[in-house]
Amino acid sequence: MNAIECDGLTRHFGNIRAVEKLTLQVPAGSIFALLGSNGAGKTTLLKLILNLLRPSSGQARVLGGDSAKLRADNFQRIGYVAEDVIHPDWMNLSSFLGYHRSLYRSWDSKLESQLRDKFNLPEGIAIKRFSRGMRMKAILLSTLCFRPELLVLDEPFSGLDPQVRDDLIEGILELTAADSPCTVVISSHDIAEIERLADWVGILAHGRIVLAEALTELQFRFRRIEVVGPDVRQQMPDPAPAGWIRAEATTPTLIQFIHTQFNTNTEAELRSMFVNARIQSSQLSLRDIFLATSKSSTSTDGLLT
């Protein structure tokens, strides 16, 4: 069961192809991190999913329905937090939450109380006078309290200090820890925070999806390989096999590369390829995987499973 399914989703702005024939599934109940460099198309993709933009072609399905047909009632189940959203921020916190409370049938006053205690926001002043972090907390608070089935977060951590990031992450985890299933899609540059939070990862480049899979599988599949032995440089296949990226022979006795298709047979295959060599494999962080995929050739062959 997928919370979101995109099929050939495309959006052009004039000559700019912001999202190009994108196909993606976000499993229900997952915390799906959407990574990509600036201009990769993350925000456009999220706006297409939420029917804030109309696709040039293709379609997306959200919680089982066509995203182009999302209506007001669907947003009883969908929450969206983004920095550039224009909120009624002249209100103070109580009015702000009171306004949103009256919009949602499923508003959880107990959760509101818990999160208000956790976030420790000032009550009497207008939200527009809040600091950036406090403002994000208030907006997240107004979104978490109706317990959305799908929570979409666009760059929620950018420019926030570590303490605020921790508070926000705790708030999100509070929601996902509940009995009712909640899918979280989060786009961010803050890969370290994402790694703590996400269990699925999608990487976007030039409007196309480069990879999308469970974080554990991804971290198993992507391995840094070091081959050490006499004359290994001469044994290095040319061209490099599919699935090897950033392969280089640093010295005649050392080859380093990232294997993107690592599995239980990979080490045995490498030993047969490099006779008398020592093979060392190590797990990559999500940051390294992201950088490896971003800096690899524009071709995405071999990255997708």
Added chain:
Amino acid sequence: MSSFLAVLKKDLGRNWLLMLATTLIWVVCLAMALFYEANPEQPLRISLLTVGIIARVVLVVVVAVVVVQTDLIMDDRAAWRTRPIGRTTLLLSKVVALTLGLVAPSILLDTLARLLLSTSLVEALVASAATGMLLLAALLFVALISALTRSLTQFVLLTCAIGVILTVAAFSTSGINTPNMKVQIDGVAIPLRNVLNSNNPDQVSPTTTWVVSTICILLAGSFSLVVTYLTGRRIVAFAAGIVTYTIAVMAPGFWHLNLSPEVSQAPSVAPSPSSTRVTSAGKALSQLSAIRSASIVNYTLRVDGLTAGWTMDWHSAAMRIQGSNNQTILGSAFGSGHGLRAAASAAARTILNREDRTSVLIPGALSLPLSDLESLRGSTARIEGSIRVMPRFYQVVHTLPLSPGTQREKSGNRWRVVTTKRFPIGRNSTDMQLWSVTVDAIIGTNPTSRPEEFQMVLVNEPRQEMALPSLHLKSTSLETGVLRIQRTEVAFARDYRVFPDLYGGVRHELDEEWMKGATLIILSSSPGPAFTVPLRDDEATFASLPAH
């Protein structure tokens, strides 16, 4: 429903102070109007009231823009787009917020003001609702422009742009001619530009036009807003707005709906081309003035075959004046009719039981190119062309004894005699003694009871004589929107020779005895369908062109 109430509460909560300020300004304006009505000796401070009215208009526009732009339609960053708030709900809540915050207080205050003026509740409610409808129509337009923009600055810029476009369009289609512009010639008859033919009258009662226009504009605003909110697409919204407002502005011109009680009481047969005959009075043209390259000359028409209570005004004319040396001047004229004598005629019929005239002379101002006129000065010329005339029906509204403080009311309008006093005229202030009468008129905005024009005459019934206004000494009008207080001071002279070929009236002194038996007659006038008649070749007149 809960989201509707939530948005409504939010908008009212944010703007209640501005809405209250708007209401308070209106309270002050109405209080001023009521004060002047209660104290006729006080001079009207129109400038102060104007400032109040302008301040209110500005505040109303600002509130409307803020209410609408709080939740932007043309912006995918607007928070409501990802909250459970439907587009229809949002639109409804905005319209209700504007109605509750701006229109309802206005109707309430207007009704209260009229009740304080002793108007009946029904009259007061109808008049105030009519004003409220006009305010709502204006607000819907402001809301539409606000929905198409993202800020007050953008709103102002777009409004200015629309204003410029409309002004240019109006000028380019209005047929306004400079004196040197040549009119079209088609054979002998010279067709008028930009006027409808006689089978399609373009003049209907202002009441009719007002009501139908306002309803059409309300519908156009509503439809455009619905399209704007439901589609959220700027191009579609612009197209819908342009098309619907164009239809709304044009539609009433093709709609004759008789709603005015004044018009309904009019004789069923209004003057028409078949029943009336318009000819030149055949008098010498006299030069009135010369403005830049044009000369304004006086030209008089004679209209025969009028029915009771009806007279004619000029609407416009295109003429060709051919001198004896075959030189031709093309001229044009626009309305400058005078309803005074028709008013007298109507009063004479009602009060003095006199026969109605079936003919009337209507003087007009004809604009001729000065350079062409020079060569024809002093000679005799034949005049032919097309003339558009506008019938006008007069009837007696009130008869008031000339005692200060006397007042009469009808259909939400009220007249009161304020003062009557001698008014010396002439170099020595003793040459002639006229009598001046000052009248306060409270004229409501109820479109069903607001004729286009009022006239006053004095009648001495025992003597079977009549006095017409000779001098309009002072006329001040103070209009708050809900009502107009018009203070008019007119000097009367006796004129018992109300003959068809007399214009202006001969002045005769009014003595105190005459005034003791005098009654003030208030007459209203309403226009009938205009029509065009040619001055045919066989009816062409010869007139002496003005000499130096």
